[in-house]
Each structure stands twice: as structure tokens, then as C-alpha cells.
Amino acid sequence: MQARLAAKDLACRRGDRLLFRGLSLECDSGAAVHVTGANGIGKSSLIRILAGLLRPFAGTVETVGGIGLVDDRLALDGSLPLGKALAFWETLDGCRDAGRAMELLDLADLLDVPVCFLSTGQRKRAALARLLNRNCPVWLLDEPLNGLDTQAQKAFEALIAQHCQGGGIAIVASHQPIALPSQRTIALAEFAA
Amino acid sequence: MIGPLLRRDLGLLLPGGRGGAGVLPLLFFLAVAMLYPFAVGPDAQLLARTGGGVIWVAALLAAILPLEKLVTADLDAGVFDQLHLRGASEELAMASRLLAHWLAFAPLLLLATLPAAALLGLSGEMLRTVLLGLLAGTPGLAAVGLIVAALTASLRGGAALAGLMVIPLAVPILIFGAGALSRPESSGLLLTAAISLGLCAIAPFAAGAAIRSAREG
Numbered sequence: 001m002q003a004r005l006a007a008k009d010l011a012c013r014r015g016d017r018l019l020f021r022g023l024s025l026e027c028d029s030g031a032a033v034h035v036t037g038a039n040g041i042g043k044s045s046l047i048r049i050l051a052g053l054l055r056p057f058a059g060t061v062e063t064v065g066g067i068g069l070v071d072d073r074l075a076l077d078g079s080l081p082l083g084k085a086l087a088f089w090e091t092l093d094g095c096r097d098a099g100r101a102m103e104l105l106d107l108a109d110l111l112d113v114p115v116c117f118l119s120t121g122q123r124k125r126a127a128l129a130r131l132l133n134r135n136c137p138v139w140l141l142d143e144p145l146n147g148l149d150t151q152a153q154k155a156f157e158a159l160i161a162q163h164c165q166g167g168g169i170a171i172v173a174s175h176q177p178i179a180l181p182s183q184r185t186i187a188l189a190e191f192a193a
Numbered sequence: 194m195i196g197p198l199l200r201r202d203l204g205l206l207l208p209g210g211r212g213g214a215g216v217l218p219l220l221f222f223l224a225v226a227m228l229y230p231f232a233v234g235p236d237a238q239l240l241a242r243t244g245g246g247v248i249w250v251a252a253l254l255a256a257i258l259p260l261e262k263l264v265t266a267d268l269d270a271g272v273f274d275q276l277h278l279r280g281a282s283e284e285l286a287m288a289s290r291l292l293a294h295w296l297a298f299a300p301l302l303l304l305a306t307l308p309a310a311a312l313l314g315l316s317g318e319m320l321r322t323v324l325l326g327l328l329a330g331t332p333g334l335a336a337v338g339l340i341v342a343a344l345t346a347s348l349r350g351g352a353a354l355a356g357l358m359v360i361p362l363a364v365p366i367l368i369f370g371a372g373a374l375s376r377p378e379s380s381g382l383l384l385t386a387a388i389s390l391g392l393c394a395i396a397p398f399a400a401g402a403a404i405r406s407a408r409e410g
Contacts, residue, residue, distance in 0.1 A: 053274055053408055067278050073271025077201075079211040091197045092279055130275075 003029045003065040003137035003169045005050065010059035011193070012045045018057070018193035019045060025186065027169045029137070032160060032180040035173040037188035043173035044071065046188065047142045050171060065169075066136030070127045070144055076115045082126055083111035086133065093134045101132035104159065106152070120147035128156060139163060139170040145178060153178075194281050195289055202293035206259070208301065218255040219301050225251035226309035237314050244313030245323045249371040251309070252302055252327055256334040257359050259298055261352035263290065263342040264404070273404050283401035291339050291396050299331035319374060325382055326370040333389030336396035337362045343400035347407035 004027065011021035019042035027033060035043050048054040050061055051069050076085040090098045102108045105125045110118065118126060124147045131139065139160070145153050157179045160170050164181045172178055208216045229247045230240055267273060276286050303324060310320045341358045345351030365388050373381030 051274075051278060053277060055409065069274065069278055071271065073269070073274065075271040075275040077205070077211060078270075088197060088201050089275070092194065092276075092281075134279075 003027075003167060004063070005031075005138055005169055005171070006062045007050060008060050010046070010049060010061070011057040012042050012049060012054075013057035014042075014045060020188055020191040021058070021193045023059070023186070023188075023191045025050075025171075027171070029167040029169065030164050030181075032164050032170045032182050032184065033172070034178060034180055034183075034185045035171065035188060036175065036185055039175070041188045041192065043175075043188060044142050047071065047140050047171065047173050051140050063138055065138050066134065067138045067140060068131045068134045068136045069140045069142075070131050071142035072146070074115070074123055074127055075130070076126060078116035079114055081112050082107065082115055082118065085115050086126065086129060089130050090133050093136075095133040095135060098129075098133050101129040104132065104155070105129050106155075121149055121152060124148055125152060128159075132159070137168045139168060139172075141170065141172045141174075143174055143176075144172060145174055145176050194279075195285065198276075198281065198286060198289040199293060202289050203296065206263075206290075206293045206297035208297065210297070216301070218258040218298055219305050221258060222251045222255040222302060222305055223309060225254070226312045230312065241314045241316060241319070244310070244315045245319050245374040246371050247313065248306060248309055248315075248323055249326070249330075249367055252306075252331070253334060253360070253363050253367055255302065256298060256331070256338055256363075257356045259294065260338050260342045260355045260359070263294060263339060264346040264400070265342070265351065268346045268404065268407060274408070283404040284397045287339065287343065287400040287404070288397040291335060291393065291400075294339055295332055295335040299327075299335065302331065303327055322374055322382070326373050326385055329382055329386035329389055330366045330370040331389075333366045333385070333392045334359075334363055336389070336392035337366075339396050340392075340399045340403070343403035343407075346403070 007023065007025040010023040012019045035046060037043050045054060049056045051067055052061065086098065102111065105128055107125055107129055110122060115126065128144065144156065148156065161181045164170055170180065172180065204210055226248060233239060273283060273286060277283065306324055306327060310323065315323065337359055341355045345355045348354065366385055369381045369384040369388065
């Protein structure tokens with residue numbers, strides 16, 4: 001997988017507040033970065049800026065390769081069974097072996113359950129299944145471990161390692177410790193304005 | 194890309210679907226046509242003369258009912274974000290939603306016009322003008338509804354505001370569409386169709402821009 005993500009001199013403003021500035025980041029294939037910081041410091045905003053969903057106050061972002069985003073918004077129809085809700089995104093992403101993600105994330109038994117009845121951890125796993133099915137090189141993850149039990153956390157850390165080994169990029173914003181293949185960390189507090 | 198999008202939107206919005214208002218607008222529309230004779234009395238001539246206008250007002254108000262769920266749920270769930278990452282522009286998503294929204298309420302409304310016209314004792318000639326007018330006007334109503342729903346989607350209490358905002362924007366459609374009832378020539382219907390076409394052309398862009406700006410907020 002060919003992937004690259006380069007952000008130059010980013011600044012982010014929300015309302016009247018400048019959250020961070022002067023943040024530069026360069027990732028090539030196989031890179032994993034842990035973005036840390038207290039609540040409200042701008043981790044989610046940074047992820048959304050890197051995804052191209054939020055315009056930075058200053059700076060530029062360049063990405064090569066498709067982007068997969070997991071944040072606290074599920075983007076699955078609550079009243080549909082999980083299998084059908086995921087099938088919509090599988091069709092759009094042209095995914096052929098959706099069963100693999102279901103197995104890796106232990107979702108196979110839940111495919112008939114309506115999304116609105118899933119627990120917090122199960123919903124998170126569903127979002128991660130959507131990410132895996134997308135089969136894209138750049139992963140932008142906003143608090144991906146929230147709600148996952150220890151076993152699922154371990155399984156997902158292994159999936160990230162596998163993804164990076166295959167040439168993918170993973171940017172993980174998380175206030176929790178997470179085992180990533182490379183110990184690269186960006187502490188947002190250092191860039192606080 | 195448009196195929197799966199439209200299929201999902203239709204699944205959401207068609208009556209019996211998961212996220213739409215279902216047959217509620219239809220029942221509301223029929224209820225108005227049923228209540229009007231009770232309110233003004235059984236004067237057949239008066240009913241036949243004013244009935245067409247009542248059907249138009251009922252149709253306009255019924256078009257407001259589905260707006261609450263048209264955009265808000267998907268915006269909150271991040272569906273448009275995920276579509277954006279897959280290269281589906283907000284304009285495309287909104288064009289698909291516009292078509293699905295019209296299909297979900299207009300054909301049924303046209304069908305319901307038949308019993309409504311019978312309740313009000315409209316003549317065959319008048320029924321024809323009402324049906325043609327609604328056929329020309331409902332795409333415009335759907336377009337105005339979609340624009341307003343997208344604009345108010347990120348606001349608290351947006352649904353109530355959406356209802357209020359649609360009414361002034363829909364006035365031109367009402368004037369020409371219902372106005373065609375009292376004039377024999379077809380210029381009113383043609384103007385209604387022209388307004389509808391114009392609104393449908395700008396709606397995906399206006400609503401798409403609204404979705405993008407809601408993201409920044």
C-alpha cells in the first residue's frame with residue numbers, strides 16, 4: 001500500500017479560541033502516531049482536520065491514499081440489523097470479504113441485531129469493522145479504544161500493527177495508553193497556543 | 194455511487210421506511226380535506242369554488258411534516274462525513290436525498306388528492322388543474338424543504354424553525370399553482386413548473402453548502 005500524510009504548520013481555531021498552532025507532521029507508509037493530550041485540547045479537531053472535514057485556521061494537509069475515519073459517530077442506521085447497516089458501506093467501498101472483519105472483531109453473532117440495541121463496545125467494534133472493510137491505507141482514529149474491553153483492545157492493537165506492517169498509516173488520538181508499532185507521540189499540549 | 198445512495202435514501206424515507214415520517218403527511222392532508230367542509234358548512238358551491246385552494250394549502254403544510262427527519266439524523270450520525278471521505282460530495286448526497294424525498298411524499302399526495310377532491314366536491318376540470326399544479330409544484334416544495342432542513346439541521350429546535358422558514362419560500366409556488374385554478378389559461382401551471390425546476394436545480398448545491406458549514410460549526 002502506498003500512503004503518505006503530510007501536515008504543515010497546522011493551526012486550529014474553534015470559536016474565539018486558538019487550540020494549537022505550529023503543528024507539523026509527516027508520515028510515510030508504516031508509520032503510527034499517538035496523539036495525546038487532555039480533554040478539549042484539540043485531539044478530535046486535529047483528526048478532523050487531517051481527514052479534510054475541518055478547515056485548519058492555518059497550514060496545509062496533503063494525503064496520498066484513501067482515508068478511513070473512526071470517531072464517536074457511528075454512521076450506521078440504528079434501526080437496521082448490523083449486517084445490513086454495514087452492507088451499505090461495503091457496497092460503497094467495494095468490499096468483497098466482509099466476513100474477515102466480522103471474524104476479527106468478533107461480530108459474527110451480532111449481524112442480526114439492530115444497531116440501536118448494541119452496547120457501547122459493540123458499536124465501537126462495528127465502527128472498526130467499517131474501517132477494516134474500507135481497506136484503505138490511512139487510518140485516522142479518534143479514541144478508538146473507548147468502550148472496548150481488554151480483550152478487544154488487545155485485538156485492535158494487533159490489527160493496527162498488522163495494518164502498519166502492510167504499509168498503512170495510523171494516527172490515533174487517545175487519552176488512554178495504546179500499544180502502537182512505533183512509539184511516536186505527539187503531545188498536543190506542546191503546541192497549545 | 195448514486196445507486197446505493199438512492200437505495201438507502203428511499204429505504205429511509207418511503208412510507209414504511211425506517212427514518213421518514215411514513216404516511217403521516219398523507220393522513221394530515223386527508224384530515225384537512227375532511228375537516229374543511231365541517232368548518233365552512235355544506236354549501237356545495239362554496240366548497241367546489243374554494244376546495245382547490247384548500248388542497249393546495251394542505252399539500253404545502255403536509256410537505257413540512259417530513260422535514261424534521263430529512264437531514265438531521267444522518268448529520269448527527271456522521272453519515273455525510275463518511276460519504277465525504279469516500280469522495281461522494283455533499284451535493285451528490287443531497288441530490289439523491291431530494292429525489293428520494295419527492296418520491297416519498299409527492300406520488301402518494303397526488304393519489305390522496307382524488308379522495309380529497311371527492312370530499313370537497315371539486316369538478317373534474319378543477320381536479321385536473323389541481324393535479325397538474327401539484328405535479329408541477331411538489332418538486333419545488335421538496336427542494337425548498339430540503340434546503341431548509343439542511344440549513345436548520347445543526348440547530349437546536351431546528352425542526353420547528355424549518356416549518357416556519359418553508360412557508361414564505363413556498364409562497365410563489367402556492368400563488369401560481371393555486372392561482373391556475375381561477376384562470377383558464379395554462380400560464381400559471383407553467384410558471385409553477387418553472388419555479389420548481391429552478392429550485393430543484395439549486396437545492397443540492399444550497400443544501401450541500403449548508404451541510405459543509407454545519408461541519409465547521
